[in-house]
Amino acid sequence: MKIIDLRSDTVTRPTPGMLKAMMCAEVGDDVWGDDPTVNRLCAVIAERTGKEAALFLPTGTQSNLAGIMAHCERGDEYIVGQMAHTYRWEGGGAAVLGSVVPQPLEQEADGTIPLAKISTAIKPHGAGLGAHFARSRLLALENTWSGKVLPAAYVAETTAFAKSKGLSTHLDGARAFNAAVGSGVSIGDICNPFDSVSLCMSKGLGAPAGALLVGDKAFIERAYRWRKVLGGGMRQSGFIAAACLYALDHQVERLAEDHENAKTLADGLAKIDDVKVTAQATNMLFLELPEAHAKPLEAFLKSRNMLIQGVYNARLVTHHDVSREDVNRFVSAVAEYFSGTRS
Numbered sequence: 001m002k003i004i005d006l007r008s009d010t011v012t013r014p015t016p017g018m019l020k021a022m023m024c025a026e027v028g029d030d031v032w033g034d035d036p037t038v039n040r041l042c043a044v045i046a047e048r049t050g051k052e053a054a055l056f057l058p059t060g061t062q063s064n065l066a067g068i069m070a071h072c073e074r075g076d077e078y079i080v081g082q083m084a085h086t087y088r089w090e091g092g093g094a095a096v097l098g099s100v101v102p103q104p105l106e107q108e109a110d111g112t113i114p115l116a117k118i119s120t121a122i123k124p125h126g127a128g129l130g131a132h133f134a135r136s137r138l139l140a141l142e143n144t145w146s147g148k149v150l151p152a153a154y155v156a157e158t159t160a161f162a163k164s165k166g167l168s169t170h171l172d173g174a175r176a177f178n179a180a181v182g183s184g185v186s187i188g189d190i191c192n193p194f195d196s197v198s199l200c201m202s203k204g205l206g207a208p209a210g211a212l213l214v215g216d217k218a219f220i221e222r223a224y225r226w227r228k229v230l231g232g233g234m235r236q237s238g239f240i241a242a243a244c245l246y247a248l249d250h251q252v253e254r255l256a257e258d259h260e261n262a263k264t265l266a267d268g269l270a271k272i273d274d275v276k277v278t279a280q281a282t283n284m285l286f287l288e289l290p291e292a293h294a295k296p297l298e299a300f301l302k303s304r305n306m307l308i309q310g311v312y313n314a315r316l317v318t319h320h321d322v323s324r325e326d327v328n329r330f331v332s333a334v335a336e337y338f339s340g341t342r343s
């Protein structure tokens with residue numbers, strides 16, 4: 001029986017078309033710059049995002065880290081959301097491996113960091129007083145944020161402000177394609193305000209691995225060196241790049257289906273008395289369950305081959321391998337569980 005896995009959009013398997021593209025990939029040694037498929041992928045993504053150059057890396061974590069290290073030197077700081085992936089969910093890599101000081105700031109519920117907070121966090125620099133501080137060098141934002149698309153006006157205002165203060169800007173765009181499809185704009189529009197963007201190919205887009213970092217040529221040259229230092233120089237990675245190219249050609253527009261499925265899932269679950277849907281945007285929704293039911297519900301669903309993150313504040317994520325029928329079956333199973341608890 002099919003497993004309905006709503007834990008994350010990272011769980012997708014390559015489709016037959018994607019596997020065929022991988023099998024047929026023309027490859028070379030990418031550390032030597034010889035892999036034609038990797039080179040094509042980088043050219044395609046640079047063009048689509050409107051940037052000069054691109055770098056292919058194994059993971060989004062490494063892509064963000066190489067990006068931060070290409071923007072910042074030892075003793076520089078980057079301003080970032082308290083709950084942002086690059087700060088909270090990447091092992092503190094910027095500090096641990098980059099000697100870059102994070103300056104995390106509390107975010108609003110929509111993921112934005114208020115401009116006033118950013119403004120007061122930027123430290124004086126130069127001789128005298130400035131010598132006391134880490135040098136504010138970079139602002140990093142994230143889009144989508146918990147599935148929510150950052151408001152375009154906020155992004156425009158904040159990145160312009162950062163630039164006026166001499167800061168570079170980086171977007172953790174792990175799900176930037178969801179942001180583009182979810183708000184009906186191009187990926188170029190999402191990336192345009194930022195100096196650099198990191199994009200994950202192994203989430204909603206469905207490739208088995210891979211991330212892309214985009215920015216201007218000088219930035220990508222610095223990041224290229226850091227990728228090697230971080231152990232991310234891969235050899236015949238064209239096999240993976242072929243999957244990413246396939247995903248870019250065939251699995252971007254269909255993200256809209258994931259967003260519709262997440263909406264259907266939220267609407268269906270909201271009708272169940274014991275379940276509270278606290279948020280839904282693009283391919284994600286968040287639930288609040290009566291605490292006593294969180295674990296038993298997870299076990300009940302598991303017995304039906306349905307997987308959710310076993311936490312009180314559950315996050316459900318739709319993706320390529322979750323169909324409308326799966327969504328309906330999942331809602332029925334949750335309803336069945338709760339009707340059983342009342343009889």
Ligand SMILES: *Cc1c(COP(=O)(O)O)cnc(C)c1O
Pocket residue numbers: 059060061062064085086142172174175200202211
């Ligand atoms: C998944 C993710 C990343 C990078 O994750 P990897 O698993 O290293 O590819 C970065 N930022 C956000 C917001 C993510 O969701």
